[in-house]
Amino acid sequence: MRAVRFHQYGDPQVLAIEDAPEPHAGPGQLRIRVRAASVNPIDWKIRAGYLAEMMPTTFPAIPGSDAAGVVDEVGDGTSGVAIGDVVFGLAVSGSAAELAVLGAWAQVPAPWSLEQAAAAGLVSATAIAGLDTLGDLAGRTILLEGAAGGVGSAAVEIAVARGARVIGTASEVHHDFLRSLGATPVTYGDGLASRVAAVAPDGVDVALDLAGSGSLADLVKIVGDPAKVATVADFAAAALGVTVVQGAANAATNLALAAELGARGSYTPRIEATFPMERTAEAHARAQAGHTEGKVVLTL
Numbered sequence: 001m002r003a004v005r006f007h008q009y010g011d012p013q014v015l016a017i018e019d020a021p022e023p024h025a026g027p028g029q030l031r032i033r034v035r036a037a038s039v040n041p042i043d044w045k046i047r048a049g050y051l052a053e054m055m056p057t058t059f060p061a062i063p064g065s066d067a068a069g070v071v072d073e074v075g076d077g078t079s080g081v082a083i084g085d086v087v088f089g090l091a092v093s094g095s096a097a098e099l100a101v102l103g104a105w106a107q108v109p110a111p112w113s114l115e116q117a118a119a120a121g122l123v124s125a126t127a128i129a130g131l132d133t134l135g136d137l138a139g140r141t142i143l144l145e146g147a148a149g150g151v152g153s154a155a156v157e158i159a160v161a162r163g164a165r166v167i168g169t170a171s172e173v174h175h176d177f178l179r180s181l182g183a184t185p186v187t188y189g190d191g192l193a194s195r196v197a198a199v200a201p202d203g204v205d206v207a208l209d210l211a212g213s214g215s216l217a218d219l220v221k222i223v224g225d226p227a228k229v230a231t232v233a234d235f236a237a238a239a240l241g242v243t244v245v246q247g248a249a250n251a252a253t254n255l256a257l258a259a260e261l262g263a264r265g266s267y268t269p270r271i272e273a274t275f276p277m278e279r280t281a282e283a284h285a286r287a288q289a290g291h292t293e294g295k296v297v298l299t300l
């Protein structure tokens with residue numbers, strides 16, 4: 001099969017299209033013919049070697065953590081899905097390839113394109129896992145730090161669907177985007193507490209950090225209790241008594257919940273840019289530069 005591969009850590013130019021061995025679905029897994037895959041921060045962090053100590057890479061490696069496509073192989077003991085189904089989910093083999101093995105998936109809901117479905121994989125699972133740690137959101141005010149990116153834009157819509165009032169932080173250029181998702185925007189950085197107080201004079205009930213920008217202590221102060229704050233990206237969490245969210249936890253359930261919201265029109269995965277697989281290096285550079293509205297997606 002054709003796949004994007006890299007043979008050493010480095011900048012996006014280490015990525016090249018090559019022939020690679022086909023992966024196969026193990027027990028409880030399935031394989032898809034990939035139609036679209038997304039770029040997540042973990043993909044460019046692994047490619048750049050930033051995670052070399054924590055998660056050493058075996059070369060050659062195929063990047064990519066999620067994808068959408070058509071099921072073409074079903075592993076032993078895998079149930080509830082058939083060859084020909086159109087699914088999206090989390091990849092256990094690199095997803096920037098013609099074929100990828102998924103370990104957790106859901107059927108693509110009718111309103112979504114395959115690009116949107118690919119854009120929903122890791123971010124919707126992570127957003128739901130994060131929101132779940134904060135309890136019932138109906139009628140509560142939630143502060144989302146880093147609300148315009150991949151996980152953030154998913155978390156805004158899903159929190160709104162759960163009945164929360166959402167305050168989201170972003171650079172000013174993304175404030176209209178946040179309003180369009182249903183959030184009240186504020187700018188992140190120094191002075192956050194007073195900007196949040198101005199739009200939420202009755203206070204904030206819970207906060208979810210989706211940026212890992214070092215603001216966790218400020219979020220704890222704003223909310224007043226570390227038990228009501230969670231992060232998907234900040235390693236200082238334990239010292240502050242804040243929960244760290246694992247995006248892959250309960251992934252099958254959470255992807256199904258995301259698909260249900262998609263079917264109801266309550267969650268539409270947002271795409272900043274799409275690139276054909278042949279231009280994966282550009283896609284990585286775009287995602288790594290940050291400040292996207294939603295996701296960068298590869299098409300096959």
Ligand SMILES: NC(=O)c1ccc[n+]([C@@H]2O[C@H](COP(=O)([O-])OP(=O)(O)OC[C@H]3O[C@@H](n4cnc5c(N)ncnc54)[C@H](OP(=O)(O)O)[C@@H]3O)[C@@H](O)[C@H]2O)c1
Pocket residue numbers: 040041042122123126145146147148149150151152169170171172174188189210211212213215232233245246247248287290291292294
């Ligand atoms: N725990 C897990 O399982 C898991 C799963 C998925 C992702 N993650 C991690 O979660 C983080 C976000 O992922 P993503 O896919 O959403 O990335 P992304 O699409 O690149 O979004 C990053 C967001 O961070 C915001 N940001 C940048 N600097 C900031 C600052 N100083 N203060 C507050 N916000 C700031 C950006 O906002 P502006 O564009 O408005 O500047 C952007 O919205 C990454 O670190 C990723 O590795 C963890």
